[in-house]
Amino acid sequence: MNQVIETILSRRSVRSFTEEPLKKEDLEIIAKAASYAPSGMNQQSWHFTVLTDKVKIQKLADAIAEVLGREGYNFYKPQALIIPSNKPDSAWGRDDNACALQNIFLAAHSLGIGSVWINQLCGICDNEKIRPILSELNVPENHIVYGLAALGYPKAEGKLHERKGVIDFI
Ligand SMILES: Cc1cc2nc3c(=O)[nH]c(=O)nc-3n(C[C@H](O)[C@H](O)[C@H](O)COP(=O)(O)O)c2cc1C
Numbered sequence: 001m002n003q004v005i006e007t008i009l010s011r012r013s014v015r016s017f018t019e020e021p022l023k024k025e026d027l028e029i030i031a032k033a034a035s036y037a038p039s040g041m042n043q044q045s046w047h048f049t050v051l052t053d054k055v056k057i058q059k060l061a062d063a064i065a066e067v068l069g070r071e072g073y074n075f076y077k078p079q080a081l082i083i084p085s086n087k088p089d090s091a092w093g094r095d096d097n098a099c100a101l102q103n104i105f106l107a108a109h110s111l112g113i114g115s116v117w118i119n120q121l122c123g124i125c126d127n128e129k130i131r132p133i134l135s136e137l138n139v140p141e142n143h144i145v146y147g148l149a150a151l152g153y154p155k156a157e158g159k160l161h162e163r164k165g166v167i168d169f170i
Contacts, residue, residue, distance in 0.1 A: 003110070007106055007109055007110045008106060010109070010160075011105055011106060011109040012157070012158035012159065012160050012161070013115070013116040013117065013158045014114025014115060014116055014152075014154045014156075014157070014158045015076045015116050015156075015158065016076065016114075016154065016155040016156040017076060017077060017078050017079060017114060017150075017151075017152025017153060017154065017155055018152060018153045018154070018155045019079075020079070020152075020153050021052070021079055022052065022079045022080050022113060022151060022152065022153070026108075026111050026113060027050050027052070027080060027082075027151075029107065029111070030082065030104055030107045030108050030111070030113070030151070031048050031050050031082060031104075033103040033104065033106075033107035034048055034082065034084060034100040034101070034103050034104045034107075035048065035100070036103065037096065037099035037100040037102070037103045038096070038099050039092065039096040039099070040090075040091060040092025040095060040096055041092070043090060043092065043096070044096075045086055045087050045090045045093060045096070046084050046085065046086045046093070046096055046097055046100060047084070047085050047086070047138075047139065047140055047143060048082060048083065048084050048085075048100070049081075049082070049083040049085070049137045049138055049139055050080065050081075050082050050083075051080060051081045051082075051083065051137060052079065052080045056136070056137065057075065057078065057080075057081055058074065059133060060075075060081075060130075060133050060134075060137070061073050061074050061075050063129045063130050063133050064120050064121065064124070064130070066129060067124050067127050067129055067130060068120060068124070070120075073120070075118055075150045076116065076150055077152075078150035078151050078152045079151060079152035079153070080150075080151045080152065081118075081148055081149065081150055081151070082104055082148065082149045082151065083121075083134075083137065083139060083145055083148040083149075084097040084100045084101060084104075084145070084146075084147070084148065084149075085097070085125075085134075085139045085140065085143035085144060085145045086143055086144060086146070087142055087143060087144075088142075088143075088144045093144070093146075094146045097146050097147065098146070098147065101117060101147055101148075101149055104149045104151075105117075105149065108149070108151055112153065113151055113152065113153060113154075114151065114152060114153065114154035114158070115149050115150060115151045116149070116150050116158075117147050117148075117149065118147065118148045118149065118150050119147055121145040121147075121148060122144075122145065122146050122147060125139075125143075125144050125145050
């Protein structure tokens, strides 16, 4: 099996991370992989914020906790967040960002880094407690975050889920 297929088939969501910081060069290549995702009509209307400052990560988590009523929320205590955003009026912004996120997950896994999709910002970006924090993180004012990636070295492996038999060859 070639390495790309092996990476795709062995990736799983990781929700427990070690305290070891991620290397800047790894985050750079993961973010670069994100920006090489396909995008509808090559619009590339996305923006990526790479955040490693733990205080800022928890500040965002605290605001999410307050808005969603989820006391103790912490994104699973990652070493980094990569926050793709996009224009809400882009016809394919959500799809483009999902492609970018999958590139993030696969690139991270290929480097021994665990990751998971975080959905909690979806729908609350324009909340008065959230938007100012996103602006501090250089997320463009007119952008929405559909999903983001939490990353770190895996403390515990995620469960490798059985895949359902949904493929027919005719
Ligand atoms: C659109 C979407 C939203 C998700 N949101 C979350 C989330 O908010 N928190 C979380 O822990 N996992 C989230 N996940 C991860 C899924 O739970 C995970 O992909 C699924 O259980 C299959 O496991 P696997 O990624 O290990 O194959 C999300 C995945 C997708 C595609």
